[in-house]
Amino acid sequence: MARACTLIIALLCLSGCNAQQSTLSVFGADARDIRHIAIVLTVGAVVILAITTMLYIRAVRAPEHSLDHHQGMRMILWVGAIGPTLILTALLLYALPAMRPRPASAADLVIRVEGEQFWWRVAYRPPSEATPLLSANEIRLPVGRTVLFELGATDVIHSFWIPGLAGKMDMIPGRTNRLVVKAEKPGRYRGVCAEFCGLSHALMAFDVIAMEPAAFDTWMADARAIGPIPAVATPGRALFDAQGCGACHGVRGTPHAGTIGPDLSRFGERRTLGAGILPPTIDNIATFIRAPQASKPGVRMPAYPQLSQEEARAIAHYLKGMR
Template identity: 40%
Template sequence: MTEALFGWPPPVLDPMGPYAEPVRTVAWALSGMGALVTTLVVAALFVAWRGPPVWRARLGGQTSILVFGVALPAVVLAALLIWGLMLTAKLDRPAADGAMRVRVTGEMWWFRVQYLDPQGRVIAEDANELHIPTGQPVAIELASADVIHSFWVPHLSGKKDMIPGRTNRLTVQADRIGRYGGVCAEYCGRAHALMGMVVIAHAPDEFGRWWGARRAAAATPKPDSAGFALFTDSGCAACHTVDGTRAVGRTGPNLTNVAARQTLGGGILPNNRGTMTGWVGHSQSIKPGNRMPNYDRLEPRQLQDIVTYLETLK
């Protein structure tokens, strides 16, 4: 699997699909142009400081200033703007009819992921984790439940803002099986830097098996247990949904398959029993300002019972 946010090259320079390729091209062009301009400026400073008097006089003349200080920057910047807009225009083109549809909603400070049917109805929900098949464009509807966020998975596409009251659209595609990190790329408050997600690209047949298991898990009634009783009595069910149970809260992430996720806490923690125990008991110590309160009032045995129940949600 591929980690998107670490290693070399940086993810913006390492596209894994056709919608990220134009971003890399623009990034290299701008970096190269910036290096060239820096070199020219340093050279001009050196001439102005130590160059022959004739060169210094020419450099400071009116013609040189108009050509190199006004005309050349105007032409170069205009050309870069037009070329960049033409190159990245495909990023705003909608995916073809029949493409997989997903709605991703930015919330403080996590991503709500909803898989949609062709009519736009929600058929499954997840949090901070998006599964897609390789080699196929995926149409993503971007929304916000509170402030302006921004959705960016550098390996797969450019970034686009998530604006309250508005739906933006972005198409992504992964041509290689892997695990690609995503972030919120617009400052959105205290825990902005701790708002991440992961996109997992499967081979098409593997994605079909994953999707079938996901739908089956959502449709399977969950048995009552001591952990579930504590889950509901402690108030967890007021904020979280677990499909097939009486837990139908909408404030926090859907937990129907929380044990199968690769991360916790808005994409910042690996998912295992230790991190889940720490998150349930003391989430404010891990991600200050998030909307889940600490549950340090629970006895250690009660906390372990809740975690044991959550580990059954796969």
């Protein structure tokens, strides 16, 4: 029975394994250092545990007075004081360099990310461009290039964490924290909020897409080059305009320039809906529009119960068409 329980717990733990959001599945230089430290510490802890267990068993089994007072004191001095001090000093010297921030220059891409209840405001600021490129709940990174994150918050403290890329960094209202990273492997990953920030803290995630530099440059140029979107009268667009969605949501190429909620430009290429929580299917988007609280408690977006599911689906089609 006990064995079966252990097995079930072990299997449940294994269900946490994934390649998108894991400190063990790394795609950045800093996360690689952190994983190395974690492995060294774990192996070291197991070795120390084995040695102390062995000493303990020997001590219990040894006949009385097999060590005299002087020998006993010497053993305490070496195994209990000098040994641990040397080990801790070595670990400190080994781990400290990993805390040294990566150097960044003015020629590096700056991505400003602001945490808000419960989504991520993203602004890309390449060194050569004056105006930032706005986005939300998705971060794209060029592999092999240094990227500087400027992290802030507008309401409460959040924490920015892409486990496969680097360590966590707090996002504090009124303050800008810097995190310099370098992605090393292209792929699709996931980041999360790592500081409790309210009802939907656990539902505040984002997609991370590490791209080859050339592909990233092309994506960035395309995103910037969006011209005015022809005002084709689709039911979805008409509803989007009529319901006042643009008061909060900005869409490049349209008159909508709201900045209260997430920017919806090129929404069609996003991989998730509602800050990393739902697949962006037409039905999910429609349901989210009509009752955001249902899938995201505490969300600031008002519900639109007056829309029928069909009308909400029409808006979803309009949003999905923006690429």
